[in-house]
Amino acid sequence: MALLQVEKMTKEFGGLRAVDSLDLTIEPGQIFGLIGPNGAGKSTAFNCIAGAFAPTSGKITFDGEVINGEKPWNLCKSGLARTFQIVKPFASKDVLYNVTVASFSTTNSRKHAEEKAMAVLESLNFADKKNVLAGNLTIADRKRLEIAKALATEPKLLLLDEVMAGLRPNEVDEMVSIFQDLRKQGITIFIIEHIMRAIMALSDHIVVIQFGKKIAEGSPAEIANDERVIKAYLGDDYVVA
Amino acid sequence: MLYVLEDTINGILMGSIYGLTAMGLTIIFGVLKVINFAHGSLLMVGMYVSYWAIRLTGVHPYVALILVIPIMFIFGYSLQKIIIRPIFIAEKNVREPVTVIIVTTGIWYILDNLTLLLFGPQYRSLGNNPLQGKMLELGEMFISMPKLYGFVTALVTAAAVHWFMHKTVMGRAIRATSMDREAASLMGIDQYKIYNVAFGIGAATTGIAAVTLIPFYNVFPTVGVLFDIKGFIIVVLGGLGSITGALVGGVIIGLIESVGPQFMTATWTEAIVYGLFLVVLFVKPSGLFGQKHDW
């Protein structure tokens, strides 16, 4: 059974159709990439799935349950975690506190929550920064904190919204290896990304959308050679590597 | 029956003046997304300025507008620029800077109590003026002239603000900032300058409200508090940020206050106003003309 099934999902903003009858199927254990030129509707699709807003029509099924318009905190509890494109740390608190907020979603005890948070920080090689205020972190560390928070909720499906934007090449490589590790732990990943090099290296399966519609789907190799995709990106500033 | 009609008309007139007093509040909220708790104090300052301007020069009350509008604009502009702006900048990472709200209460306390020190607690009335006690006779009904003037002024002011916001470059920049301050600043609009101007306009409309009140309303240091709470209720009723909403909200309050006493004691009408406010919060929190608000 698919972990996430999106059927004929449409989202309109006052007559403007940002996502148009989109179908997606994510299998357990997959790293699933969604790409498309600027304004193709990726973020809108992402936000509908993540519960930030309800789709106008269509059906989203996660782990056997229809989750259309479900509140974000309930989605989180059912095993769906997300990151934000514009990172949102709890800036006045330290890294450990930030991650502990997230791990509280699975326990009521602060001791347990902190232990879990520490375990996540250690798995991300982030434990040395646990006492740094989140507001004082570098961009790369803020992105890492964003992922740590999402992981601490113990998700089955991790939704990543451009977590590599603004990172240096070596930092991108580090992220890629982090996600590969996560997949080994059995976490399914849905990723939107601009950095082609990373998404091609990571994904098992890629869907390309343009004007809210799916235009191609397949393995990274198939996508890289797909004429419609090349055309869609032509003139854009993406580097297909 | 005639009494009810007379009360209704006077309620609408007074209500539109209430709406005018609340207009600045809703303009400032619309742009800065902050409730200006010093709003009543701005009105109080405007009333003292009008009072002295009219007393010292002896002109027709409405001529004082020439003086009051620019003074109040500069006053509001400076308040925002000197006191509120630095706090906005210091808290720019905070989603909803509560500190800004609380600073406006600080301004309120200072203005009201400074006025108390300067002018004393006594009530001052303009006394002899061309509008004093003037009534318009409509058959057997008596309509208060100063309130009729206020009604017309409220409509003209609302129309002028609307025109400014839609037809001028500055007005469009203000509207852009109020819709999405991040996008607007990406377009090269200086968000803080817009705030200064919006605050100035808010204060100026409050000055206009002060001029309409002064021919028939006493001025004293805490006069603003009366209009403060009323203003908060009006803008929530009408929808925070909506100018039409402020007028309509004001008229609703005016009607309750003027028609209500036919059926109950006047103090109970006050309680009804608060009750109505709480009901609106439950049923339609975004108010009559407000947009649905995000977090």
Next chain:
Amino acid sequence: MNSQHINKIALLGVLALAFALPLVVRSATYLHILVLLFFYAYLTTSWNIVGGFAGVLPLGHAAFVGIGAYTSTVLSLQYGISPWIGMVVGGVLAMIAGIIIGLPTLKMRGAYFALATIAFAEGLRVMVENIDYLGPLKINGPRGLQIPPLETGFSHFMFATKEPYYYIILIMLLLVMLLTYMVSRSKLGYYLVAGGEEPEAAMALGVNVARARLIAMAVSSFLTALAGTFYAQFSLYIHPKSIISLDMSFEIAFIALIGGRGSIVGPILGALLLRPVSDFCRIYFGDSLPGLHLIIFGLVLILVMLYQPRGLQEPISRLYQRIINRPQPATSGS
């Protein structure tokens, strides 16, 4: 000796001082001022649970003080029920009121909540001023209620001297501080802070922000009302203008913001700094310069928000840390 030891000793020292103070301060006037100081510190600490941690701005807490004061007073005057029981009843009523105001407004922009709390408090004051009898209950409108000092004793919550009141409010304050400390280290505390700083991010991490805030509001209104009963028994006279006043609501918020919202010592610090100012001004300048203390409040507030938006607890606790972490002189041994 490490800094943890010093902290413990300092804490014990402050506690001992607080408990010993009435042995030194024999003047009833000063004791009265101290009782009111602790009363405000208690109110602000209760306020802080919702206003500090949850990042919203309640500006009508005097309403809950009023509910507490009136409930216990009416029950004891008319039915002879001990104010201690009335205190709890008042707390529950205030909690219900808090939930009713919070329910529609805590999921919206903070401005709505701030306005709703003000309007509720003002509305309540107007109602009380207009009601002489609420069913069989005598409220006595604008004239308020007088509590005749007939029988003293603990069960009557009535004492001939100020000392017992001093100890009662001190213990109430310590308990509410302990509670705040526990909340700040609990799931609720984490959720309140997260929801206050970044509601969207918090929701995505499983936090039902509106619900956490509502719980905080309920707890805060309950605790605030308890102080209302205390105030009624202490002053023996309550009337709507004094006890459900906008000034009190704002003073609570001011103390919290100047001391430091969302911190445990902030409210205490704020009360220690502001209460003497207001008492001093009222005693010495009340006639010649009315409202002077409010001008000072306003100025201090603006300056603190400009230079220390997290309140004065931040620089002061930094200073304290610096002092206790100073390298020990060699002579201290061990």
